[in-house]
Amino acid sequence: MPPSGAGAPAAGVQAPAGWGDAFAEVPRAAFLPPVIWPHDQAGETFARVDARLDPAGWRAAAESDLPVVTQWDDGAHTGEAPGREATSSASRPSLVAAMLAALDVAPGMRVLEIGTGTGWNAALLAHRLGADRVTTVEIDPAVAEAAERSLALMGSRPRVLVGDGAAGAPEHGPFDRLIVTCGVRRIPPAWLEQLVPGGLAVLPWGTPFSRHRDALLRLTVRPDGAAEGRFLSLVSFMRMRAQRDASPPRSAELPFHDIRSAAWPPHGWHPFPFFAGLRLRDAAYAVQRHDDGHTQWLYDLAGGGWTAGVRRGRVGPGVWVRQAGPRPLWDEYLDAYAWWRAAGQPDVDRLGMTVAGSGRATVWLDEPSHPVWTEPPG
Numbered sequence: 001m002p003p004s005g006a007g008a009p010a011a012g013v014q015a016p017a018g019w020g021d022a023f024a025e026v027p028r029a030a031f032l033p034p035v036i037w038p039h040d041q042a043g044e045t046f047a048r049v050d051a052r053l054d055p056a057g058w059r060a061a062a063e064s065d066l067p068v069v070t071q072w073d074d075g076a077h078t079g080e081a082p083g084r085e086a087t088s089s090a091s092r093p094s095l096v097a098a099m100l101a102a103l104d105v106a107p108g109m110r111v112l113e114i115g116t117g118t119g120w121n122a123a124l125l126a127h128r129l130g131a132d133r134v135t136t137v138e139i140d141p142a143v144a145e146a147a148e149r150s151l152a153l154m155g156s157r158p159r160v161l162v163g164d165g166a167a168g169a170p171e172h173g174p175f176d177r178l179i180v181t182c183g184v185r186r187i188p189p190a191w192l193e194q195l196v197p198g199g200l201a202v203l204p205w206g207t208p209f210s211r212h213r214d215a216l217l218r219l220t221v222r223p224d225g226a227a228e229g230r231f232l233s234l235v236s237f238m239r240m241r242a243q244r245d246a247s248p249p250r251s252a253e254l255p256f257h258d259i260r261s262a263a264w265p266p267h268g269w270h271p272f273p274f275f276a277g278l279r280l281r282d283a284a285y286a287v288q289r290h291d292d293g294h295t296q297w298l299y300d301l302a303g304g305g306w307t308a309g310v311r312r313g314r315v316g317p318g319v320w321v322r323q324a325g326p327r328p329l330w331d332e333y334l335d336a337y338a339w340w341r342a343a344g345q346p347d348v349d350r351l352g353m354t355v356a357g358s359g360r361a362t363v364w365l366d367e368p369s370h371p372v373w374t375e376p377p378g
């Protein structure tokens, strides 16, 4: 175990102010199972590491600043290859540190965490605030049980509840702070209702468009029950179970036409796709890599077609775009790109959100008086 007060949760990661002892005394490795899947973000791949076969590799991954998948396909996955969908993980230590810094806790505060996962974050909170101040909710009973085992081995006993975190934990509130460690499409009203006025919520939020790329949002609850705050940075999280994004429909046999487009909007780990999601309703986006370029896929989630913008090294300037079905997705995408550029190519930290007392969310650019997205009813 690292020495007390060392303050470095992983290679090159600095614990936020006030969190040095917690990070030094509560190592992530103590919360990881023998088989883990560190995410190689450069190659977008997952390599299976088994502590029994490769103890040094396992320790290096556990102590790295990489996110580590601990469950695929809600536990149904078996075998060596990665599963279809990562459904539980330990986030990268630098992101855990950033979220705890944003949470801005002080002694005596009560915190609710949604998404217990491995239990590491709950253990950090319990170390800082006291176990009796921390409640964490996990939807997957097997994940919750493993987290409780790890917590007990570390002598840490925050309250671990099994259930749908969308309901919060009304019987244990109100809370001063809420931290959500799964991606959210709609903010459940219960969360803000269970925070005290002036309380803070830190959560990853996004539209279905950019799928696993969300932005970290920090909301402050106002005395009238509404909440408001700004986005902080791009983040990647697995989705809350009930709010998982639908798989893009595979539309067969749609008529298509090819066009040549001079513009190629930025893709991947870039703020633009997040902004595009505020403009393109009921649409999703994916990027396919080739040896010599990329394809940007756009899908109409209502089943009205798809668009593929293809850029290959040998094609020269511009891209070929194939649009299938009635919805001109590429045109909408280029309109969104023009809008984003006209706004000065903002990063996500120029965006904020207001959640009205009714629960309806509005995203704005720079000021609440400049809305750019309103939550659809329902």
Ligand SMILES: C[S@@+](CC[C@H](N)C(=O)[O-])C[C@H]1O[C@@H](n2cnc3c(N)ncnc32)[C@H](O)[C@@H]1O
Residues within 6 Å of the ligand: 087, 088, 089, 090, 091, 114, 115, 116, 117, 118, 119, 120, 121, 122, 137, 138, 139, 140, 143, 163, 164, 165, 166, 181, 182, 237, 238, 239, 240, 241, 242
């Ligand atoms: C990224 S992991 C959480 C990481 C965790 N905080 C840690 O320290 O290891 C996301 C977790 O959220 C859980 N989850 C998904 N939907 C949920 C829901 N509706 N309520 C509670 N937990 C949920 C998943 O099962 C998964 O374990």
